Amino acid sequence: MAKIVDQSTEQKIKEAAQRVFIRKGYAAATTREIADEAGINNALLNYYFRTKEKLFDIVMQEQVATLFGKIYPIINNEETTLEEKISAVINYYTAVLLEQPGLTLFVLNEMQNKPERIAGQMKTNHVMMEAVIARQLREVRPDIHPMQLIMSIMGMALFPFMGRAVFEKSAGIDETAFTKMLKDRANLLPVFIKSILKG
Structure with a gap:
C-alpha cells in the first residue's frame, strides 16, 4: 500500500x-x-x-540550494551588467541571512564534513566558468579568475553574519544597530568590489 x-x-x-x-x-x-x-x-x-x-x-540540500543554488539565475542573467549582478548577489545574501541568521554556520559545518555535497550544489567548476558573470569579468579584468570574484563576494557578504555575535560585543553595538549596519553594507560592498575591479 x-x-x-x-x-x-x-x-x-x-x-x-x-x-x-x-x-x-x-x-x-x-x-x-x-x-x-x-x-x-x-x-x-x-x-x-x-x-x-x-x-x-x-x-541540508534545501539550505545549500538557498545559500548557493539560487544565485545562478542572477549570475547568468544576460540582461544585467557585471555591477548589477554583484549588487544582486549581495542583496540576495543579505536578505536571506537576515531572515535565517544561523544558516551560514549550518552550511559551513557541512562544507567541512561533506565538501562533495556542497560542491555538487554549487557546481563551481564548469558552470561558474560558463556563467554570464564570468564572461563579463573577463571583458574588464581578464587577469582575474572568475572564482576569485565569487569567493570575494561570498566572503565579504557572509562573514559578518558568521561572526555577528563577536562583532556586536567587541564594538558595543546592539542587535538593531548591527542589523542596520548589515543592510548598509549591502550598498557598500558593490562599491568596494567595483574599485577592486578597476584596479
Whole structure:
C-alpha cells in the first residue's frame, strides 16, 4: 500500500528539523526534539522520513540550494551588467541571512564534513566558468579568475553574519544597530568590489 503524504505535515517537519539542526547541529539533534518542535509524535516523523540522516540530507540540500543554488539565475542573467549582478548577489545574501541568521554556520559545518555535497550544489567548476558573470569579468579584468570574484563576494557578504555575535560585543553595538549596519553594507560592498575591479 502506497504511503499517503500530507504535504503540510511534511513541510512542518522539515521546517522544525531546520530550526533544530541549525540550533544544535546534526550530532546533538534528536528525532524526539524535532517531533516536539513540529508538534507531532515521533512515530509520525518516522513515518515520513524514517531516519534522522534522511531528514538531515533533505534539509541540508534545501539550505545549500538557498545559500548557493539560487544565485545562478542572477549570475547568468544576460540582461544585467557585471555591477548589477554583484549588487544582486549581495542583496540576495543579505536578505536571506537576515531572515535565517544561523544558516551560514549550518552550511559551513557541512562544507567541512561533506565538501562533495556542497560542491555538487554549487557546481563551481564548469558552470561558474560558463556563467554570464564570468564572461563579463573577463571583458574588464581578464587577469582575474572568475572564482576569485565569487569567493570575494561570498566572503565579504557572509562573514559578518558568521561572526555577528563577536562583532556586536567587541564594538558595543546592539542587535538593531548591527542589523542596520548589515543592510548598509549591502550598498557598500558593490562599491568596494567595483574599485577592486578597476584596479
